[in-house]
Amino acid sequence: MKDQLLAAMEAITKNDKDAVAAAAEEVKKLPRTAEGLFDTGSVDADCFEAARWVYPVYAYYETECNKKECYPELLKQMELLDAKRKSAASMEKTACFLDALIHTIDNVSPQLYEYYIELADLFKAVVKETAADYYKDGRFTDGSAGEAEAEKMIRAAIAHAGETYVLLAEKYADYM
Numbered sequence: 001m002k003d004q005l006l007a008a009m010e011a012i013t014k015n016d017k018d019a020v021a022a023a024a025e026e027v028k029k030l031p032r033t034a035e036g037l038f039d040t041g042s043v044d045a046d047c048f049e050a051a052r053w054v055y056p057v058y059a060y061y062e063t064e065c066n067k068k069e070c071y072p073e074l075l076k077q078m079e080l081l082d083a084k085r086k087s088a089a090s091m092e093k094t095a096c097f098l099d100a101l102i103h104t105i106d107n108v109s110p111q112l113y114e115y116y117i118e119l120a121d122l123f124k125a126v127v128k129e130t131a132a133d134y135y136k137d138g139r140f141t142d143g144s145a146g147e148a149e150a151e152k153m154i155r156a157a158i159a160h161a162g163e164t165y166v167l168l169a170e171k172y173a174d175y176m
Helices: 002-013 017-028 047-064 071-088 091-106 113-134 147-163
Strands: none
Touching: 002 017, 002 047, 017 047, 047 071, 047 091, 071 091, 071 113, 091 113, 091 147, 113 147
């Protein structure tokens, strides 16, 4: 399924709705955890890594093909994933979550302001928390083996958020 989602991510850049719709239909068929979160084990063993592919595709599908009908579900999924991220307390998990969230926001229509702004506010809150928890001496650090890759992902997500006006680039320039 991951290959299909990767192809769908590429299809998003080409605005190929049919290719994305096929992958999104598979996402919608995923089983749910007890909390209601998509069980993404068939995509990747790490639900945060899987989220990087699942949620942007799901958001694009809901925006472009499904008349935004499942935006409440999308928001709920991101809130559940954030709760899971908080309990994991890991810079690597947080990096994947920020990447998934900013690319999900890219595919949500700003015209449905209440959902768009909820996701943007969630992104801002996670960035502030991440900076407080992991930003020391000019870099993101937690002493883990995957620290360098996680730092790149966090910085890229923040930079992308600045480019897309989810964050004020000037305010977060130190973190880019």
